Amino acid sequence: MKLSRNLLTRIYKWANRAEENFLTEAFAHLLDHLCEHAPRGAARILQQFGIEISPAHVGSLRITTQATGAYGRPDMEIRAEGRLLTFIESKVQDKVRPGQLAAYRQQLKESGLPQTRLILITRYPITLPPREPPPDKAVRWYQVAEELEADSRHKLIDHPVCKFLVAQFCGFLREKNMTMDHVGPELIDGAHAMTSLLAMVREAMVPCKLKVTPARSERHIGYNLQKKQFFFGLYWKEPQILVFFARYGVSPDAAKRAGGGEVVKVKLKKPGEKKRRESYSWRRRADLTDKNIDFFNRSKGQQQSYIAEFFSSSLAKARAVS
Numbered sequence: 001m002k003l004s005r006n007l008l009t010r011i012y013k014w015a016n017r018a019e020e021n022f023l024t025e026a027f028a029h030l031l032d033h034l035c036e037h038a039p040r041g042a043a044r045i046l047q048q049f050g051i052e053i054s055p056a057h058v059g060s061l062r063i064t065t066q067a068t069g070a071y072g073r074p075d076m077e078i079r080a081e082g083r084l085l086t087f088i089e090s091k092v093q094d095k096v097r098p099g100q101l102a103a104y105r106q107q108l109k110e111s112g113l114p115q116t117r118l119i120l121i122t123r124y125p126i127t128l129p130p131r132e133p134p135p136d137k138a139v140r141w142y143q144v145a146e147e148l149e150a151d152s153r154h155k156l157i158d159h160p161v162c163k164f165l166v167a168q169f170c171g172f173l174r175e176k177n178m179t180m181d182h183v184g185p186e187l188i189d190g191a192h193a194m195t196s197l198l199a200m201v202r203e204a205m206v207p208c209k210l211k212v213t214p215a216r217s218e219r220h221i222g223y224n225l226q227k228k229q230f231f232f233g234l235y236w237k238e239p240q241i242l243v244f245f246a247r248y249g250v251s252p253d254a255a256k257r258a259g260g261g262e263v264v265k266v267k268l269k270k271p272g273e274k275k276r277r278e279s280y281s282w283r284r285r286a287d288l289t290d291k292n293i294d295f296f297n298r299s300k301g302q303q304q305s306y307i308a309e310f311f312s313s314s315l316a317k318a319r320a321v322s
Contacts, residue, residue: 008172021066024075024090026172027144028065030165031078034157035061041148041157048147049119050137051078051086070110071103086117089135092178096120098129105133123178145170145179175237177218194239198222201232201242204308208315230318232311242307244314245283246322255282255321261314282321284314 004010008026015022034042039055046053053061060080067077074087087104089096101118108116120126120135121144128134148166151157157166173179198221205212205223215224215231222233222243232244248266255263261284267276288295295303 004175006168006171006175008168009175012172019092020075020090020094023092023141024065024088026169027090028063028076030148030162030169032063033159033162033165035059035063037159038157038162041151041162044151044156045144045147046078048143049086049088049117049139051084051117052115053080053084069107071107072100074104083113084115085111085113086119088119088121091120091122091126092141093123096126096128096132098132100132101128101135102133141173142179145173197239198233200304200307201311203304204311205232207308208312225315229322230315232314240288242286242288242310243283244285244311244318245281246318247281248279249322250280250282251321252280255280258317258320260284260317261321282318284317286310 012019012022031042031045034045035058039058042058043053043055046058057080061084062079062081064077064079065075066073075090076088078084078086078088085108087108089101089104101120104118108118117137118135120138121141122138123141125140126138148157149170152163152166157163170179174181201222202212205225208225210225210230211227213224215222215228215233218236220231220233220235220243222231224231228247229249230244230246232242234241234243250263252263255261261282264281264283265278266281267278286293293306295306298306
């Protein structure tokens with residue numbers, strides 16, 4: 001599969017299951033840049049959390065993460081000396097622990113500052129333990145993304161670095177399914193077109209006489225062939241690109257001689273195997289938006305012929321390199 005171009009997604013694999021800490025650090029980094037370079041956007045986000053602050057004063061805020069206090073260690077702390085203290089607790093999969101918010105509330109109370117807030121940001125609707133005091137504001141991650149993207153569109157966030165960071169952060173949330181794009185009426189035509197494309201893909205494989213089984217997941221849709229040795233279909237994130245690949249047993253030298261595709265080093269399990277082992281896969285892609293292919297201006301019959309030719313040539317090459 002094509003690697004994500006989102007920096008946060010690429011480095012997240014090194015987070016070692018610390019998803020919430022990773023997300024907190026990324027959000028704190030973004031907020032810090034907004035406070036310095038896009039104060040109107042920073043103030044708008046903080047006001048969404050119920051923090052009363054003007055763009056002129058966001059530069060005085062100090063944002064820290066994992067600061068240990070007398071009653072615990074909230075994920076993020078936003079402080080303006082002598083005026084404001086806010087704790088933000090972020091959740092992705094984990095639930096609020098019994099007594100967690102109560103402890104943070106006590107710590108805020110003992111700070112003696114005139115403005116204190118306890119914010120909870122979650123992926124899912126919150127369910128608090130019995131007798132746990134509610135936060136001052138409960139926000140979902142998709143709401144954070146919507147506000148950030150709206151502020152960027154409306155030029156409340158206009159600094160180029162900040163716009164880039166917003167795009168990266170919201171893109172990461174989108175790839176983790178913590179925010180989604182708006183669904184419009186184009187869904188109807190798009191669903192019909194996808195159904196027709198998959199029907200063409202299935203029809204193209206009929207002459208090969210191999211066992212074909214549907215393959216569908218959150219990442220891809222298409223068909224497996226020959227006990228999952230081969231796959232033909234597409235990825236949801238790039239539905240305009242047809243993909244054929246041989247999953248394992250590929251000879252890099254043979255693939256280099258054959259040309260017309262790319263070799264990828266992978267760790268896979270063959271059917272019946274318990275452990276993953278190092279192997280090589282071979283992949284070939286066809287971008288249907290490519291002007292040289294001109295797929296969408298072809299007739300239905302010409303489209304079917306193109307997909308059939310792409311499949312048969314890909315299968316022949318895959319067999320040659322496997």
